[in-house]
């Protein structure tokens with residue numbers, strides 16, 4: 001699947017496209033399929049997201065899992081600071097990241 | 099310490115308002131991200147892996163207690179309660195909001211600080227010797243020269259869009275504690291035979307993907323021509339540095355491709371022309387700046403011996419304290435490398451404590467080192483035990499300066515969007531391994547440096563042992579390097595061979611360390627043994 | 643005069659800080675300028691060496707410095723060099739000229755601006771007036787702070 005991610009323009013928070021808006025929980029990420037480029041262009045222009053891009057991910061029982069470790073770190077937080085992990089995503093566990 | 103006058107203050111205040119305006123225009127959509135990016139970068143604001151990251155300049159690494167308190171307050175108020183001290187003597191916050199950035203800059207301006215030119219292709223914060231003004235071996239305090247260059251480079255109209263970033267370090271002793279020759283320009287303030295002070299210019303050093311040691315371009319520039327000479331160095335670079343390839347854009351490539359002699363010739367030509375253009379500050383300005391860096395009023399008749407009856411304390415003195423020019427004093431290092439900790443990170447509470455200790459024990463001053471530690475430059479030997487006790491209680495009393503536990507690590511894949519691999523977990527495992535097997539102390543001076551990618555923010559090329567994170571088919575892999583040094587015996591480390599996985603690299607370090615322990619001769623550091631034996635025995639031990 | 647026009651007519655100049663009449667002459671490339679003896683206007687590209695013009699400053703009335711991308715800062719050195727060597731004619735920045743670069747450009751000696759995309763004039767004015775002082779000397783009249791400090 002193709003999912004979209006970027007940062008919130010104002011807060012910088014990592015966000016994921018959930019089909020109608022941007023969520024901080026990757027567990028809510030929606031498959032953007034063919035629409036990816038179009039959505040990115042509109043959302044970026046409307047300043048609802050900053051520096052967004054499309055990535056490959058795999059649908060798993062815990063929700064979408066990005067193909068690249070960098071985006072998995074983005075989804076959860078620094079692996080060396082479990083105390084700062086995104087709470088709703090934390091349950092997927094650190095094995096999920098590495 | 100340098101104090102702003104109303105000119106300096108007006109400058110940073112205006113900058114805050116300028117950035118407030120730029121951020122507003124971005125938020126309103128008048129600036130695209132492409133247009134905004136260089137503007138935020140010239141204020142140290144990156145977009146990193148998790149959020150915006152703010153890098154705050156700490157000129158020549160010197161902080162007053164008030165400034166350190168302010169840094170702690172920012173960590174609490176706008177970030178998540180901590181900050182990261184970097185190899186360029188700056189501090190970075192990892193969780194900043196764009197909406198808050200201008201307010202943070204305003205808070206900084208209140209304590210005479212800023213984030214000006216801490217990123218972007220301009221002249222960056224100027225770094226220096228962390229023992230400046232205290233070191234027993236210095237020719238003179240190098241910081242006034244760094245401050246003069248700070249002012250010169252601030253909003254320099256010609257050099258705001260250089261081919262690439264530009265880093266300058268200024269030292270003033272034979273010992274190099276600031277990785278001077280791994281900077282775009284390294285300046286060593288020296289005395290000539292006539293006893294006059296001048297500046298030796300080394301140009302074209304750097305790390306990154308093509309590490310280079312800066313060659314000497316001119317051995318003695320009189321102090322009343324130093325700014326003009328720097329201007330000439332920069333102009334030749336701005337005009338001729340490569341712009342076709344970002345990886346070849348640093349001045350080191352220009353100097354290398356052109357040859358140091360030809361580069362020096364062109365600089366001389368430009369210098370001769372610029373001498374008539376009135377770019378040099380009046381000498382009185384240097385004298386004014388120097389007056390801020392007069393030594394504090396050291397006590398006299400102080401004890402020169404500490405009570406070493408507590409072995410942990412005695413170890414800390416041996417490891418973390420260095421000789422001072424005033425009798426009865428030392429410079430004491432606060433290690434930000436507790437066993438298993440995150441190198442260079444400090445919580446707001448720790449920053450507040452360090453600020454208080456700087457006030458109480460070190461004439462209100464502390465320093466950030468390029469090895470990501472904090473120095474209290476002027477501590478009475480007789481009060482060391484008291485100081486150490488307070489540090490130890492706060493987890494800041496680790497006795498490991500320049501040891502294998504004192505690891506330099508870049509943020510790596512945990513924070514950095516350019517990373518290939520994580521650096522911090524590797525450093526944590528290594529420091530834990532060598533603390534638990536007791537070899538850390540046996541090994542003595544052993545500088546280990548880790549970068550999460552080829553950009554080399556963690557100085558891996560300059561480590562006695564270096565580790566470079568690479569991406570091997572989507573998984574983290576670590577290459578091992580040996581034999582680097584950032585000090586006066588500067589050298590670049592060499593790769594041993596195929597890389598290792600995360601546990602493999604920790605074992606590999608132990609293998610290399612064991613070989614050293616076995617083969618070292620009297621008084622040899624790891625680096626000396628490596629230099630004597632060469633790479634082969636180490637390769638043999640690693641790869642059989 | 644010019645063997646071909648590079649497209650910057652007088653109407654493109656949005657900001658001008660000169661008293662004299664704007665010359666309506668078209669700029670030629672550095673190469674063709676050096677081939678001619680009567681050209682009065684030249685356009686410098688980032689890769690050109692501004693020093694090649696130094697022997698001919700007396701006949702120049704307009705120098706355009708092109709910024710194909712604002713990130714390429716060679717034009718700042720080109721401008722300052724020309725001023726340091728005595729060029730007093732119009733020095734015009736053209737191309738990717740943005741609000742936040744104006745002040746630096748002014749300091750390097752530019753006195754006319756023909757941005758590709760017109761600038762918001764209120765933002766431009768604010769950017770130019772933001773700072774009262776400068777630290778270092780450049781090609782403008784501003785007195786560096788360190789001279790002010792010491793009279």
Ligand code: HEM
Nearest residue numbers: 184185186262280304305306307508509514516553554555
């Ligand atoms: C997290 C955000 C960071 C990013 C995106 C970043 C990016 C880079 C890049 C791209 C380079 C290579 C530059 C070149 O050779 O042209 C570099 C070099 C460097 N960075 Fe960073 N860096 C970051 C953080 C840090 C930190 C935290 C430190 C200090 C601990 C640091 C210190 C350095 C140093 C010392 C160099 C080597 C300078 C040289 O090549 O001469 N950087 N950085």
Ligand code: SF4
Nearest residue numbers: 508514517550551555
């Ligand atoms: S070395 Fe690479 S991974 Fe480490 S901070 Fe620099 S750019 Fe990031």
